[in-house]
Amino acid sequence: MSLKIIKKGMADTIQDKGRTGFQHLGIQANGFMDYLSAQLANALVNNPIDYPIFELCFPASSFSFSSDHTICITGANFSPVINEKSIELNKPIDVSKNDVLQFLKPIEGSFAYLAIQGKINAPDWLASQSFNATTLQQDNVFEILPILESDIYTHTIPFNLIKAIQNNIFAPAPIRFIPGPAWNDLTEESLSQLLTQAFHTTLQTNRMGYLLKGPLLGLTRPNQYLSAAVTRGTLQLLPNGSLMVLMADHQTIGGYANLGQIILVDLPRIAQLKNGSSLHFSLTNVNNAHQLYQQIQKGFIH
Amino acid sequence: MHSNSNFQDLPLQFNYLGDHAIVISINTPISSESIQMVKKVVTLCTSIQKTHQWIKEIIPAYQTITLVYNIHSFYQLEQTDPLLFLKNSFQSMMKENFLTMKAAENEIIKIPVCYDETFGIDLASMATLKNITKEEIIESHTHEIYNVFCLGFMPGFAYMGTVNEKIQVARHLAPRPKVFAGSVGIAGVQTGIYPTNSPGGWQIIGRTPIKIFDPHPEKLALFKAGDQVQFYSINRGVYDQMLAS
Numbered sequence: 001m002s003l004k005i006i007k008k009g010m011a012d013t014i015q016d017k018g019r020t021g022f023q024h025l026g027i028q029a030n031g032f033m034d035y036l037s038a039q040l041a042n043a044l045v046n047n048p049i050d051y052p053i054f055e056l057c058f059p060a061s062s063f064s065f066s067s068d069h070t071i072c073i074t075g076a077n078f079s080p081v082i083n084e085k086s087i088e089l090n091k092p093i094d095v096s097k098n099d100v101l102q103f104l105k106p107i108e109g110s111f112a113y114l115a116i117q118g119k120i121n122a123p124d125w126l127a128s129q130s131f132n133a134t135t136l137q138q139d140n141v142f143e144i145l146p147i148l149e150s151d152i153y154t155h156t157i158p159f160n161l162i163k164a165i166q167n168n169i170f171a172p173a174p175i176r177f178i179p180g181p182a183w184n185d186l187t188e189e190s191l192s193q194l195l196t197q198a199f200h201t202t203l204q205t206n207r208m209g210y211l212l213k214g215p216l217l218g219l220t221r222p223n224q225y226l227s228a229a230v231t232r233g234t235l236q237l238l239p240n241g242s243l244m245v246l247m248a249d250h251q252t253i254g255g256y257a258n259l260g261q262i263i264l265v266d267l268p269r270i271a272q273l274k275n276g277s278s279l280h281f282s283l284t285n286v287n288n289a290h291q292l293y294q295q296i297q298k299g300f301i302h
Numbered sequence: 303m304h305s306n307s308n309f310q311d312l313p314l315q316f317n318y319l320g321d322h323a324i325v326i327s328i329n330t331p332i333s334s335e336s337i338q339m340v341k342k343v344v345t346l347c348t349s350i351q352k353t354h355q356w357i358k359e360i361i362p363a364y365q366t367i368t369l370v371y372n373i374h375s376f377y378q379l380e381q382t383d384p385l386l387f388l389k390n391s392f393q394s395m396m397k398e399n400f401l402t403m404k405a406a407e408n409e410i411i412k413i414p415v416c417y418d419e420t421f422g423i424d425l426a427s428m429a430t431l432k433n434i435t436k437e438e439i440i441e442s443h444t445h446e447i448y449n450v451f452c453l454g455f456m457p458g459f460a461y462m463g464t465v466n467e468k469i470q471v472a473r474h475l476a477p478r479p480k481v482f483a484g485s486v487g488i489a490g491v492q493t494g495i496y497p498t499n500s501p502g503g504w505q506i507i508g509r510t511p512i513k514i515f516d517p518h519p520e521k522l523a524l525f526k527a528g529d530q531v532q533f534y535s536i537n538r539g540v541y542d543q544m545l546a547s
Binding site: 027260261 | 370
C-alpha cells in the first residue's frame with residue numbers, strides 16, 4: 001500500500017500534533033496548522049486523531065494510489081477531484097489502484113488535510129513527523145502501514161461535530177484572545193484600535209507566523225522586553241507597530257511586546273484565512289477558552 | 303485575564319499565558335539570585351511534571367518559567383483549574399523551604415574558541431569602535447564566566463551573559479545572510495554560539511570547533527538554561543585538529 005506524489009505542490013508537508021518536551025532547548029513544536037480539520041480527517045478514516053497527515057496548500061500536490069485505500073479530505077476546499085471527478089470533503093472516500101487525486105481551484109481556506117487509513121511511513125524526529133521546511137517532492141513515494149487494531153479509532157463522528165468544526169473554521173467570527181504580559185503597555189488609543197478595527201492578513205503569512213496589516217499600534221514604553229517563552233497564537237507587536245500572530249513553527253522565545261494569546265479553538269480559524277482576508281479581535285478569558293476547547297474535543301474523545 | 307497574584311512571601315507571580323500556558327515570573331532583577339531562583343523553580347516544576355503529565359513543556363528564560371499544558375488531559379484528572387493547581391502544588395512543596403533550598407551546582411563548561419580573524423570577522427571593527435585592542439576583547443571574553451539564561455532562536459542556541467561593558471556592541475543593523483555554525487558572537491550584554499549555519503546579526507568574534515547542537519535524540523543541545531560557560535582561546539592549528547577529531 002503506498003501513494004506517490006505525481007506533481008509537486010507549493011508547500012505541502014506531513015504534520016502530526018507536533019513535538020512536545022523540547023522547547024526549552026529551542027526546538028520548535030511544529031504540527032498541524034488547523035488541528036481541528038486534521039483531527040477530523042483522521043477520525044473519519046478511523047485513524048488516531050493526532051496521527052501524521054498530509055497538510056496541503058494551494059497549488060497542492062497531485063497523488064496517485066498503488067492500491068485500494070480509504071481517504072478523507074477536510075479543511076480548505078481546493079476542489080478535489082479523483083480521476084477528474086469531484087469528490088466531497090469531510091467524508092471517507094474509497095479509492096482504487098491507479099486513481100489520481102488532484103486539487104483544481106482554491107474556493108475556501110488555506111490548509112487542506114488529506115488523511116489515508118493507516119500510518120504514513122515517513123521519518124520522524126523526537127517522536128514527531130512534523131518538520132519545518134521539509135516539503136513533499138515530486139516522485140516521493142509514501143508507504144502506508146497498517147495500524148494496530150488497538151489503535152483504530154472506532155467512534156463514529158456525529159454530523160453535528162463536522163458542522164461545528166466547519167462553522168468554527170470558516171465563520172467570519174472575531175478572533176478571541178486573552179491579554180498577555182504587555183497588554184497594559186499599549187496606549188489607550190492602540191488598545192481601542194486593536195479591539196474595534198479590522199486587520200488584514202498579508203502575503204507574509206507562513207507556518208511560522210501571520211503578519212497583519214492594520215492600524216499601527218503603539219506602547220507607552222520602548223518595545224524591548226526580556227525574552228520569554230511565546231506560544232502558538234501569541235500576538236506580538238513588532239517595533240514598526242504591526243501585529244504578528246505566531247503559528248505552528250514559531251520560535252520558542254521572543255523579546256517583542258507580547259500583547260496576548262489567541263485561544264486554541266480560534267487558531268484553526270485564523271490559520272485558514274486567505275491572504276488579504278479581514279479579521280477582528282475580541283477579548284475572552286481562560287475559563288471560557290477552556291470550556292470551548294473541552295466542548296469541541298469531547299466530540300472526538302469519549 | 304492577566305492578573306497579578308503574589309505568591310506568599312516569595313518573589314514569584316503565577317499568571318496564565320493564554321489558555322494553554324502558565325508563566326511563573328521572578329520579581330527580582332537579573333542577578334545570581336534570580337538565576338538561582340529560576341533554576342529552583344524549574345526543579346520544582348520538573349518534579350511536579352513527573353506525576354502530572356498534562357504539563358508538556360517547562361521553558362525557562364531570563365526571569366520567567368513558562369509551562370505549556372494540555373487542557374484536555376488536565377481536566378480529565380483534576381477538578382480545579384491549572385493555575386490554582388500549580389500554586390497549590392508549589393505551596394505544599396514549599397514546606398521544604400524554597401528560599402534556603404540550594405539549586406543544583408553545575409560544573410563550568412569550557413568552550414575552546416579560535417579568535418583568528420578569518421573567523422572573528424567583526425573583531426577589527428569592534429576594536430576600533432570600542433577603542434581597545436583585539437587582545438583585550440579576547441581577554442575580556444575568556445575571563446568572564448557566563449550564565450546560560452535560555453535557549454531559543456534556533457535549536458540549541460544559548461543566550462549567555464553578562465558581557466563586560468567594555469566589549470558590548472549592538473548587533474548589526476541588517477543581519478548577514480549566512481553565519482557559519484560554531485561562530486561566537488556578541489549582541490549587547492549577550493554572547494552566544496550559532497549551532498548551525500544561519501542568517502544572523504550578532505558581532506562575530508571567533509569560532510568554536512565544538513558541536514553545539516546534534517540532532518541525534520540522545521545528544522541534542524550542548525547547553526541548557528542554568529549552565530555556566532567559560533571560553534578559552536585556541537590557535538588555528540588546535541582548532542583544525544579538534545574539528546577533525
